Amino acid sequence: MVEGLNLALDQAMAADDRVLVMGEDVARTGGVFRVTAGLLDKYGDDRVIDTPLAEAGIVGTAIGMAVYGLLPVIEIQFDTFVYPGFEQIVVHAARYAWRTRGEVPASIVVRIPFGGGVRAPELHSDSPEALFAHVPGLKVVCPSTPEDARDMLLAAIEHPDPVIFMEPKRIYRAGRQDFPEEPPFDISSADGVTTDYLSKARIARSGHDLALISYGATVPACMEAAERLSSERGVDARVVDLRSLYPLDVDTLVDAATACGRAVVVHEAPRTAGLGAEVSSLIHERAMLDLEAPVGRVTGFDVPFPQFINEDDYIPSVDRILAGCNKVLDW
């Protein structure tokens, strides 16, 4: 996935000279996860910028650059580091289009490596995506495959509205995927196309008995759970990768719930007021008569993300996902 993201940045910067990358340690080091590696040498320090250690300053100056007409892609080094920049995102990035008759949106991408599983110290493992999905004016997306990472980041950069780009750091280097290197759309005339890449869920596995709905780093776990459901219970699960957290792809969700009659939502973020609550609610509102059981949830807990000695207890495991599925199947 890291290579997919790097490829997207490279292709966007090559095709569109308004694009620049900024953040803490993104230039010389190439980012702590190396997502921006090699860009400094290729595009120079006017377009790949190491900033002071100040997230409100990073988001705020990026907004100003976007108002001027550039397309900044900023890296928040770790999930919780976005909190000092939260005000700039909520009160300004999200509202600039609304505040300027729709004519001057804050066209920035805020890349946020998020989630646990990398044995990191306190405050390097949060999943704050629901905070952003709740803010009008933002698009919030999260890829779970290298190809989607490339395509969606490219779309996010050329998209007029501000995009919160959640990167599941646990699967940054989880596996390789071959995909055509050519950009999926013409970068120089991307208008109107980008929304398609930032609003649609993906059917990661087809099936008709149970819908497993997730995003980010828990998608691979859902795939594994689906295989085990198939071999252990003969249950054919459909896995839906949300990709877009705001707006949600309601049609794909309702189709899956209607076709399967049972659904389980899985995410690593805390349960209360998480994305799972919204997904569950949408399905109940629109497909209740097609359901054989209430929608289930397998999520993180309403506690601080634990110190890493306990993190595997917190992150939804395949076994926990299976248990959640069995509960819905046996209801």
Added chain:
Amino acid sequence: MTDSLRIIGRDDLPDNKLPEELGEKDLLEIFRSMVVLRVFDERAVALQRQGRLGTYALYWGEEATQAGPLYACSERDWIFPSYRQNAIGILRAVPASTIFAWWRGYGGREGFYNVREHRVGPICVPIATHLPHAVGVSWASKLRGERDASLVWFGDGATSEGDFHEAMNFAGVFKTPTIFFCVNNQWAISTPVHKQTALKVLADKAAAYGMPGIRVDGFDPIACWKATHDALERARAGGGPSFIEAYCYRLGAHGTADDPRLYRNEAEAANWKRLEPLARTSAYLKRIAVLDDDLESELFVDAKKSIASAVAEMEALEHPSLETLFDQVYASRTPWTFEESLRELQSVERPPEVKPLGAQPGPPSTGDADAPVGPS
């Protein structure tokens, strides 16, 4: 205040030498801008009292800190107002009716303007959060090899915010052509400036960011112009940002809902009022034979006429449609949830039209809200 840059004399201090760059036409244009701003402000306070605008943040007495710096800017320079400079856009071709409409509670095309077209940032309500935007704009200009600078206004209270520090720091590190224009009116609602900082002179903060800082007389538009002019020349020559502290006093209330009698001695305010910039600038311009009573009257009459027609335009606006709620939240395709929400609204009877709350108890927000200064 004797250590401040000052051109126009006051009390027993004589006039200082007028900057060579300023001719008669320039001085009159700065004064005309101050008159327009003053007339707008007084009209807005009166409209609020009559229940025709919502709560309004007045700037009575701060016209010098707005008209002076603005006149130093070129049309290509970007300016970023806080709510205290809410009407500055009208000096950059934003219709005054749009600003009135904003205070009347309108959004959309009625209450907002295109910031890129006018190079005037949106009226910033939260404190100090627009400072990084001003840095970003001028930084982008520099990265693109352009010469556009930016100027951002904020108050003394804003210097306590984290965004002030981060913006100043970025500007210093990247040497962006940014002018930080701090209007030190000594009050943040009820909090005096000595409770914002242990520093005696806010301009001294600039040193921490590796940029020059200067204090000017904030009731003197020519001093405000001069400091901004010099800072812009320096910025355009690649010298980076500057910090200007315009030392003055908040002669009015924080806003129309505020009553300063609760927290400060109004005798002190009255003492400062001797220096209020319109009367002082008028007297100066007459002293150097640039202005006379007739011309001054004409400027006020013209300003009142144009502001009156802006008020009429604002009052002729129709009640916004339900669709307005959902317009322009996104520049791209509207999310599906909006259609559903609009249908929900359309399915029930619409609530009665919302009106501003109208006059609130308390004293006039300035002693002059209902009795404008200058010839009528």
